[in-house]
Amino acid sequence: MINIWEVNETNKMIEHENLDVRTITLGISLLDCIDSDLEALNRKIYGKITEAAAKLVETGAEIERNYCIPIVNKRISVTPIALVGQAACKGPEDFVAVAKTLDRAAKDVGVNFIGGYSALVSKGMTKGDEDLIRSIPKALAETERVCSSVNVGSTKTGINMDAVKLMGEIILQTAEFTKENDSLGCAKLVVFCNAPDDNPFMAGAFHGVTEADAIINVGVSGPGVVKKALEQVRGENFEVLCETIKKTAFKITRVGQLVAQEASRRMGIPFGIIDLSLAPTPAVGDSVAEILEEIGLEYAGAPGTTAALALLNDQVKKGGIMASSYVGGLSGAFIPVSEDQGMIDAVEEGALTLEKLEAMTCVCSVGLDMIAIPGDVAPSTVSGIIADEMAIGMINQKTTAVRLIPVIGKGVGETVEFGGLLGHAPVMPVNPYGCGPFISRGGRIPAPVHSFKN
Amino acid sequence: MEKKADRTIITVVGKDTVGIIAGVCTYLADNGINVLDISQTIVQGFFNMMMIVDMKGAAKPFGQCAKELEEVGKKIGVAIKCQKEEIFNKMHRI
Numbered sequence: 001m002i003n004i005w006e007v008n009e010t011n012k013m014i015e016h017e018n019l020d021v022r023t024i025t026l027g028i029s030l031l032d033c034i035d036s037d038l039e040a041l042n043r044k045i046y047g048k049i050t051e052a053a054a055k056l057v058e059t060g061a062e063i064e065r066n067y068c069i070p071i072v073n074k075r076i077s078v079t080p081i082a083l084v085g086q087a088a089c090k091g092p093e094d095f096v097a098v099a100k101t102l103d104r105a106a107k108d109v110g111v112n113f114i115g116g117y118s119a120l121v122s123k124g125m126t127k128g129d130e131d132l133i134r135s136i137p138k139a140l141a142e143t144e145r146v147c148s149s150v151n152v153g154s155t156k157t158g159i160n161m162d163a164v165k166l167m168g169e170i171i172l173q174t175a176e177f178t179k180e181n182d183s184l185g186c187a188k189l190v191v192f193c194n195a196p197d198d199n200p201f202m203a204g205a206f207h208g209v210t211e212a213d214a215i216i217n218v219g220v221s222g223p224g225v226v227k228k229a230l231e232q233v234r235g236e237n238f239e240v241l242c243e244t245i246k247k248t249a250f251k252i253t254r255v256g257q258l259v260a261q262e263a264s265r266r267m268g269i270p271f272g273i274i275d276l277s278l279a280p281t282p283a284v285g286d287s288v289a290e291i292l293e294e295i296g297l298e299y300a301g302a303p304g305t306t307a308a309l310a311l312l313n314d315q316v317k318k319g320g321i322m323a324s325s326y327v328g329g330l331s332g333a334f335i336p337v338s339e340d341q342g343m344i345d346a347v348e349e350g351a352l353t354l355e356k357l358e359a360m361t362c363v364c365s366v367g368l369d370m371i372a373i374p375g376d377v378a379p380s381t382v383s384g385i386i387a388d389e390m391a392i393g394m395i396n397q398k399t400t401a402v403r404l405i406p407v408i409g410k411g412v413g414e415t416v417e418f419g420g421l422l423g424h425a426p427v428m429p430v431n432p433y434g435c436g437p438f439i440s441r442g443g444r445i446p447a448p449v450h451s452f453k454n
Numbered sequence: 455m456e457k458k459a460d461r462t463i464i465t466v467v468g469k470d471t472v473g474i475i476a477g478v479c480t481y482l483a484d485n486g487i488n489v490l491d492i493s494q495t496i497v498q499g500f501f502n503m504m505m506i507v508d509m510k511g512a513a514k515p516f517g518q519c520a521k522e523l524e525e526v527g528k529k530i531g532v533a534i535k536c537q538k539e540e541i542f543n544k545m546h547r548i
Contacts, residue, residue: 002539007463010545
């Protein structure tokens with residue numbers, strides 16, 4: 001029988017260490033909404049989402065009440081709109097109309113984000129894919145809750161450099177279109193390599209075409225819990241350190257598993273996966289960087305950071321895998337800059353640079369995330385940063401992503417405020433040397449040799 | 455068929471005073487909630503109690519009981535929390 005110490009331990013995690021379930025994300029397939037008429041398409045999309053997600057927010061609230069565990073976000077991911085909209089949309093403007101439908105549906109069911117305004121172009125782009133990509137700046141400027149992602153490469157296909165070039169321009173355009181709000185549109189736009197079909201986390205969530213009609217995916221969190229557990233083993237060797245992380249990750253993930261099963265049962269929708277990510281928030285004590293400091297670094301970014309992050313990421317997975325029947329999504333430690341107070345402090349101190357962040361993405365999920373850069377950067381430079389990150393993903397057979405925010409009108413040393421879970425970020429310097437001719441070559445980078453496994 | 459047990463953990467934390475257990479148990483008795491186990495300790499001068507109860511015969515739905523118990527707690531000056539037992543079983547038992 002459960003004893004008082006176990007009960008107190010769980011409640012301490014929830015009340016004092018920011019243990020929460022970061023998101024219940026309902027994946028909805030829109031493949032059966034495809035229509036050659038734009039109006040009919042919009043009507044079907046709105047109908048399907050509002051019907052499937054009618055009980056989502058209420059179910060989340062009920063689970064919160066039953067277990068006293070906060071479920072921070074209830075969200076929706078849909079089939080990549082480039083696939084759903086191609087038959088109806090004759091140009092970028094038509095896609096913007098679909099984005100507005102998604103936004104309206106999200107507001108009406110009460111979710112704070114809807115992901116899947118996406119295109120999968122890892123090998124090539126159809127006209128519809130390109131139209132969707134070109135519509136992204138306007139779509140993100142004219143909607144509030146829509147999130148967009150573009151998969152431009154994979155280990156199996158290589159990197160679509162035409163798409164990489166285009167995305168450099170699109171990110172800057174998105175920044176320009178939302179410059180009144182510190183280029184906030186870019187916080188809702190992710191460029192991926194090896195994008196997973198079942199990721200519950202925004203802004204990169206979409207409902208892959210290999211998925212069922214509807215599915216519940218859950219993202220857990222809890223960097224604060226790991227940090228507190230590690231405070232108890234200061235000075236101990238790596239075996240003790242790793243065991244502690246693993247045990248803590250197990251406990252955190254079990255809560256996610258319970259919430260996912262409950263949500264699935266109550267809504268009558270199958271459970272998909274648990275995403276084991278350690279997802280920080282700007283709140284004090286909810287930081288991945290603070291875990292790295294607790295492991296023994298003065299600041300995130302100091303020598304040793306990549307090794308510390310590698311072991312953290314691996315132990316979180318080892319603990320989490322046993323705690324859940326299905327693990328998927330991104331599953332690892334997130335290292336967004338603006339959403340993690342410890343990372344912000346490290347950047348402001350000068351301990352953490354863009355180049356070190358890139359090295360860190362080799363050993364954790366997911367990539368260069370929520371990084372503010374000067375707004376006057378060249379499109380080819382943004383593309384170059386994307387290409388580097390995609391290459392890391394392609395060669396290492398892992399998901400990598402880029403969510404950069406070129407802040408129009410701001411330069412290095414200034415700060416941008418995004419508010420809420422998105423936090424604030426110091427504008428970071430970018431390597432000033434050019435890569436224009438490299439990006440302008442066109443075509444694609446072939447798949448690496450280790451992808452040929454058949 | 456007999457209804458399955460609906461085990462819930464009630465935790466009471468706060469400054470020690472006369473009548474905490476009486477107050478909580480009176481509410482439980484009045485509402486058809488059966489107490490299965492009680493453990494209690496004082497942590498750093500604070501009263502800390504955990505009860506395992508069965509709510510299968512409860513007169514009111516879970517959410518309402520939880521809310522009313524919270525109110526009972528406020529009157530006595532302690533924090534009362536109701537949680538379904540699964541969250542603890544999941545976390546602490548393989």
